[in-house]
Amino acid sequence: MSRYRSRLSRLLAAVLAASALAVVPVVTTTPAAAATGCVPKPPKFPSPTDPAPPAPVPPQMTMEEIKAYVAGHHSTHGVKGDPHVYISDQGHPTVGVGFNLDRPDAPALLAAVGADYTAVRNGTQNLTSFQIITLFEADFNAAITTLEGIFPDLWYTLLPNRRAVLIDMMYSMGVTDFSYSKLFIAAVRAETWPLANMALMKLAYANQFKTQASENAEILRDGANCKAPASVPAHTSTGGGNGSTAYGDGTLVSLPGGLPGGSGGSGGGGIRSLQGITLCSIQTFSVYYEDHWVSTTIIDCGP
Numbered sequence: 001m002s003r004y005r006s007r008l009s010r011l012l013a014a015v016l017a018a019s020a021l022a023v024v025p026v027v028t029t030t031p032a033a034a035a036t037g038c039v040p041k042p043p044k045f046p047s048p049t050d051p052a053p054p055a056p057v058p059p060q061m062t063m064e065e066i067k068a069y070v071a072g073h074h075s076t077h078g079v080k081g082d083p084h085v086y087i088s089d090q091g092h093p094t095v096g097v098g099f100n101l102d103r104p105d106a107p108a109l110l111a112a113v114g115a116d117y118t119a120v121r122n123g124t125q126n127l128t129s130f131q132i133i134t135l136f137e138a139d140f141n142a143a144i145t146t147l148e149g150i151f152p153d154l155w156y157t158l159l160p161n162r163r164a165v166l167i168d169m170m171y172s173m174g175v176t177d178f179s180y181s182k183l184f185i186a187a188v189r190a191e192t193w194p195l196a197n198m199a200l201m202k203l204a205y206a207n208q209f210k211t212q213a214s215e216n217a218e219i220l221r222d223g224a225n226c227k228a229p230a231s232v233p234a235h236t237s238t239g240g241g242n243g244s245t246a247y248g249d250g251t252l253v254s255l256p257g258g259l260p261g262g263s264g265g266s267g268g269g270g271i272r273s274l275q276g277i278t279l280c281s282i283q284t285f286s287v288y289y290e291d292h293w294v295s296t297t298i299i300d301c302g303p
Contacts, residue, residue: 058224060160067140069225070168073212074098081132085123090208093121097136098171109135143170150179154189159223165216172212173205181205188220197221 061069071079074097081097088094093101100106107117113134119125127135147166148155155163166188170178179185181203187196197217200206206213219225 057159058161058222061164061225062160066160066164066167067136069164070140070171071097071136073168073209073215074171079133079136080129081127081136083126083128083132085120095120096127096132097139099135099139109138139171140167143167146170146175146178150185151189154191161219161223161225164225165220168212168216169200169205172209177205193221193223 068078071081075081079097081099082095085093085095085101088098088100095101101117101121103109110117110120110131113127113131115127115131116125120127144167147163147170151158151166158166173181181199184196184199184203187193187199197220200213200217200220203213206217
């Protein structure tokens with residue numbers, strides 16, 4: 001009997017040992033787990049305290065699309081402009097891409113591009129494509145130069161869409177009215193875009209240019225342009241300054257270094273003016289027009 005019990009004990013012990021081996025899981029540990037003695041946990045789902053992922057940047061306008069955007073707010077023909085004088089919604093005789101003929105420097109600037117101010121204003125002379133584009137490029141670049149001075153540490157960190165809005169506003173308002181928009185400028189400098197949106201819509205500019213201001217306020221707030229950008233030719237850089245811009249009629253304007261200076265008065269800015277007195281500037285323009293290059297030097301001097 002003792003031998004039977006001894007044999008049964010050995011058999012039970014063997015069975016229990018085998019059972020124990022069968023239920024022990026086989027765990028393959030990673031080097032980190034081996035070092036800590038812990039099995040890695042699966043990644044957790046994001047919790048409310050986790051930082052939000054960066055917001056995607058909406059599509060941004062190119063320089064050519066910015067020019068088309070600005071021009072589209074100032075002429076029904078976009079960058080091609082209006083060769084014949086008309087009265088704007090604000091009551092000013094206007095020509096080209098929103099070029100206000102009531103500007104103090106308008107006679108000097110039209111003379112600089114070879115146009116007769118009195119004849120253009122009376123409607124007996126139309127501007128050429130060359131003259132329209134030259135005036136537009138000059139005012140566009142003057143707006144950028146002025147904005148670089150107002151936002152020196154911020155300008156080139158802004159999204160291009162927001163720069164487009166500020167250029168458009170400067171082109172419409174001129175430096176004097178823009179500079180008086182203290183709350184708006186402060187909101188832009190602080191990059192508090194909802195406040196900038198509201199401040200923009202409280203400006204006199206918003207009453208004068210209702211559609212333009214509404215579009216600009218939305219783009220400024222969201223950094224996104226929900227309207228498809230105008231179709232414009234590809235940019236062709238000639239090096240230096242702002243490069244050159246090709247226009248739909250085959251005209252290519254090159255502005256080496258851009259025109260200096262800010263704007264004076266209201267509406268459209270200016271090439272060089274200070275308190276209504278036009279200062280001297282000399283700039284050479286190279287324009288590819290009607291299958292050949294044309295160069296002209298503009299000398300713009302006040303009394």
